[in-house]
Amino acid sequence: MKLLIIDDAPEMLKAFRDILEAYGCEVYVAENGEEGLTRYAEVMPDVVLMDILMPKLDGISATKKILEMDPSAKIIVISAVGKSGLDNECLLAGAKKFIIKPFKIKELMSSINSLVSMNERN
Amino acid sequence: MKGIESVRGYQEEIIEAIPSTIIVVNRSLEVLYANRNYYAKSVAKRERDVLGERLSRVIPSMLIEKTGIIDKIREVFLTGVPFDGDQIRYPGGMFYFYKIYPLKEDEEFISKVVIFMENITELTRLEEELRESYVKLENAFAELKENDEIKSEFISTASHELRTPITVINSYVEMFEGGMLGELSSIQREKVAIISSQIEHMIRLVEDMLDVSRLESKALKINKYLIRIDDIARKVLDDLSRLAGLKEQSVSLTIEGELIPVEGDDRRIKQVFNNLLTNAIKYTPKKGKIEVIITDEPEDICVSIIDNGIGVAKKDQQRIFEKFYTGSGSSLTRESGRMGLGLAIAKGIIEAHEGRIWVASEVGRGSTFIFTLPKKV
Numbered sequence A: 001m002k003l004l005i006i007d008d009a010p011e012m013l014k015a016f017r018d019i020l021e022a023y024g025c026e027v028y029v030a031e032n033g034e035e036g037l038t039r040y041a042e043v044m045p046d047v048v049l050m051d052i053l054m055p056k057l058d059g060i061s062a063t064k065k066i067l068e069m070d071p072s073a074k075i076i077v078i079s080a081v082g083k084s085g086l087d088n089e090c091l092l093a094g095a096k097k098f099i100i101k102p103f104k105i106k107e108l109m110s111s112i113n114s115l116v117s118m119n120e121r122n
Numbered sequence B: 001m002k003g004i005e006s007v008r009g010y011q012e013e014i015i016e017a018i019p020s021t022i023i024v025v026n027r028s029l030e031v032l033y034a035n036r037n038y039y040a041k042s043v044a045k046r047e048r049d050v051l052g053e054r055l056s057r058v059i060p061s062m063l064i065e066k067t068g069i070i071d072k073i074r075e076v077f078l079t080g081v082p083f084d085g086d087q088i089r090y091p092g093g094m095f096y097f098y099k100i101y102p103l104k105e106d107e108e109f110i111s112k113v114v115i116f117m118e119n120i121t122e123l124t125r126l127e128e129e130l131r132e133s134y135v136k137l138e139n140a141f142a143e144l145k146e147n148d149e150i151k152s153e154f155i156s157t158a159s160h161e162l163r164t165p166i167t168v169i170n171s172y173v174e175m176f177e178g179g180m181l182g183e184l185s186s187i188q189r190e191k192v193a194i195i196s197s198q199i200e201h202m203i204r205l206v207e208d209m210l211d212v213s214r215l216e217s218k219a220l221k222i223n224k225y226l227i228r229i230d231d232i233a234r235k236v237l238d239d240l241s242r243l244a245g246l247k248e249q250s251v252s253l254t255i256e257g258e259l260i261p262v263e264g265d266d267r268r269i270k271q272v273f274n275n276l277l278t279n280a281i282k283y284t285p286k287k288g289k290i291e292v293i294i295t296d297e298p299e300d301i302c303v304s305i306i307d308n309g310i311g312v313a314k315k316d317q318q319r320i321f322e323k324f325y326t327g328s329g330s331s332l333t334r335e336s337g338r339m340g341l342g343l344a345i346a347k348g349i350i351e352a353h354e355g356r357i358w359v360a361s362e363v364g365r366g367s368t369f370i371f372t373l374p375k376k377v
Helices: A010-022 A033-043 A059-069 A086-093 A105-121 B003-007 B011-017 B036-041 B061-067 B069-079 B121-161 B163-177 B186-216 B229-246 B266-282 B342-352
Strands: A002-006 A026-030 A047-050 A075-079 A097-100 B021-026 B031-034 B083-090 B094-105 B109-119 B225-227 B250-256 B262-264 B289-296 B300-307 B357-362 B366-374
Touching: A002 A010, A002 A033, A010 A026, A010 B163, A026 A033, A033 A047, A033 A059, A047 A059, A047 A105, A059 A075, A059 A086, A075 A086, A075 A105, A086 A097, A097 A105, A105 B163, B021 B036, B061 B069, B061 B083, B061 B094, B069 B083, B069 B094, B069 B109, B094 B121, B121 B163, B121 B186, B163 B186, B186 B342, B225 B229, B225 B266, B229 B250, B229 B266, B229 B289, B229 B300, B262 B266, B262 B366, B266 B289, B266 B300, B266 B342, B266 B366, B342 B357, B342 B366
Parallel strands: A002 A026, A002 A047, A047 A075, A075 A097, B250 B289
Antiparallel strands: B021 B031, B021 B109, B083 B094, B094 B109, B225 B262, B289 B300, B300 B366, B357 B366
């Protein structure tokens, strides 16, 4: 399974990589929304894990742009921002799930797996 | 009999007794009369020095220049319209107020005017003081509001900024616990468990901070479904039984009456129970007693959480529901792991449900925290 992580915190990227590689995923990373768009086109990942607050291009705009490029993109927004209404804003932009930090690895994996199996069913 | 009739015959005494200065002048602006108050305030002490003299000679020239009173008097003679008052500042910080009234003879001809003059220095000073105090108060209030906003902003930012590092730490702890980073020795496993429980504690603190900033910005979302209060109470008591067990406390739940489901946010009400019961366990000594009584009342469901712990001093009972309030020192001691948010959050949640929350307590005897949830359909 190919995963693209878009997050501007290098420690977070490293942790994601360590966890997801331990689960046997192929992990690609990008440090901002703009870079994320380029990486998406190159990699065409099964699932994207997207941060919200990032330089250059924020997560919500990046989500919209990726979906313009690939309407079948599976994007999970993972944010530290707990502002109410933000979850709806992300889902409205086309994200499939909204997870707030901190999360349990199990919770993350089950979200990823459910999106991927949905993909396979289609 | 008209009221005025009762004073007829006493006019002189009354005019003399009036604590303002009264001067009557004729059309040539010669003084015909000045009352007792005039003599009390003026350098001229005898009638013969004043009567028949021109007004400009018997009142201070400064006053005449400043007020233009002579012109005003002429105008009143000319128009017959009273001059209804003006405030003048006198050098040395004195304030005067004066009025000019025409005295008509046979309805038409104005032969005299009466001038009332009052020293309002004290009044003006008080007024100014009041105005200054008001401005100071307003400024202080604005500053306080700004500080409060900065503080709210800080809580919100801190709560957000802590999330990423906590997530990173938590992820590795989970990986250790899950054996994904190699098998741990029993001693390593024990220490990792400690890190894990401390991170959970940190997560709860960060969640509390976020809840408080949500409450402050009125952004706390309450999802309403039909919930059973007794089920929530059972669940939380079950979750906390281990904690109470460590202190050998007896915990009981009593339901009085037939409980119907009410509208509320399952997760949030659970949080209220959790905050109140955690406090009860914390502030009740070993082998103490904690009772939860849920009563069906006509209008609402009433939950009492009763302990026989250390209690809350009278002076703290109102304030313990304020955020960051951790007691005045005597009854509630500063403990680590507390930010003084639990009760503030509980209050916010209950009020968002249109319920009420309060405490009854006696130091050394125990506390009863009570909250209600309306039964309206």
